[in-house]
Amino acid sequence: MKNWLQTYLEFARVGFVNILAYRLRYYTGVITYFINVTVYYFIWRAIFTNSDHIEGFNLKQMTTYVALGWIIRSFYFSTIDQDMANDVMEGKISMTLIKPIHVQWSLVAQSLGESCFRLFMLTAPAAVVIALVFPMSGPSSALHFAGFFASTVLSFFIVASINFIAGTCAIRLKSILGLLRAKYFLLELFSGLLIPMTFFPQSIQKVMNYLPFQHISFTPVLIYLGKIQGPKIWEELGIQLLWAVAIFLIGQWWWATSIRKLSIQGG
Amino acid sequence: MQMNDTIVHVQDLCKFFRTFKRREGVLGAVKDLFVREQRLVKAVDHVSFDIARGEMVGYIGPNGAGKSTTIKMLTGILVPTEGEVQVNNFVPHRDRKHYTRSIGVVFGQRTQLWWDIAVIESFKLLRRIYDVSERDFDARMALFNDILRLNDFLHTPVRKLSLGERMRCDLAASLLHNPPLLFLDEPTIGLDVVAKESIREFLKTINPEFQTTILLTTHDLADIEELCRRIMIIDQGKILFDGSLEEIKRRLGKINQITLYLKDRSEQAKIAALNASLALLAQTLSAGAAKQMSANGLHLEQIDDLKCRIVYDRRLIPTEEILRQIVNSLEVRDILIEEESIEEIVKKIYTEGREAFVGERA
16 A cells, blocks of 8 residues: 555656646746636626626625636646547557556546646646736635635546546547547536536536536535535535546546557557 | 466467548548448467567567567557467456566657656656665666666656667666566667667676566567577568578578679689589589579679679589689689578568468478
């Protein structure tokens, strides 16, 4: 167990060091996230001109919701799916397969290292810039902030496992750029990043309650805003954890059945 | 059944790929949208062989012959369509995670190191992955350094290394955990003479020292001549030859070549006489024996004023006899005798396939 942990911590470290090579990218990243928040802020301000409250949100809460959604996105997203798609297309996947490693864990660990790096290089500066410019409310309480933080970490694992499943599709389908694009839009919409889940029609909300997507963005931000209270926080965190484990296991099964179909010709 | 010292056992191994034919033109493309024509490619077609512990085997064949596909099945990357593979008492694709601990792999076309981080960081991660103790790690790194001289670029990211440097690092990486078996897929591809030499030197050292079994594919036959006692030739998915280098030379290398350097220009006049006596010799010796070789298995050609060349089938005419005729006929400054190079022989096999073995005499 100790060895296992050390190995995958080492993967996380490599992810952290690896991404150092591209640190310049983050200066533009901060600007991109800032622009996104700006656009949504003005859209929501326009919507709120005629009413103070929509679906239980006032403008300040909504601004916080949108800004926070983007800020945590800069932490929880991962490029596992794109990396896997490239590796399969270029045949580099062989280099992973010749090593005695659990492919899924190594990818998740490496992404976690990257995310920790981004926490300092992208998430924190973006949060500071955005909080300085837009009127955001603080966390409901210290406990809520802790819950929000734990929830965001779980979001990372949910997204990483979804991405692993999508990336594994490359083994059978070869080119999955279209699929990844579709996944990208679905996640933006149903994670609650673009609009809170409560804005969807009842029927869609009901379906989404049985799916993991809203636990990516909607749940952590609601905890921060104090819209989830007391023991409900533990319950939500528990549901997130269950989803993270379930999707991870589905990914493991999907990988095991897919890898037998791998075909790399030549080279 | 497997013998005790057999480390690789392959029986009737096959790998078939389904590919889609692309039809030509716009109309073809539209048709392809609806019905695609399938084609079955037999990349590896009933291949069988055994490799004993400590052997160094060269696996050669033209591009697309099935070398890499075989290696990928042996390393557990691809699942065979049919047949049996057993390596180190594992079925590679079935127990990949445990199996890969017992092998080292280098694909010359790719690197197994992490592209953006310093080489030493990759090594440290590999040390963790393979559970190598710090003491063993240091000892092996010291040895690798001696021969491969890695120290100069251990702190450089892989993407900034030259191909030769990268290959040396990859080779070291594949042996960090001291595996009993090493697979090398074109380890010298694209390397300069010096880099090739250092890699061959390294393999020559580790093979006897650690009893490492090595299977390597290459297009450079000098690799094989320097390293391998045994070669396997594959073409179109089938093994055409499996044996020693000497054997293939004996069986297929029937052509010798003698180059004569005349003492002075006055000797030129005597060439015609030599030609005549050689022709006579050839006729007597090869009468009825084999007609497939033109001019009775012998051909003399004048290159320039002071040089001429005799090409002959050494199975029909003993070299000794030809030399006697030469010495009797004219005065020479020097004589150079060459046997057909392994490149020539292999070229013949690649172009003629099985046919190359048909004309041979036992």
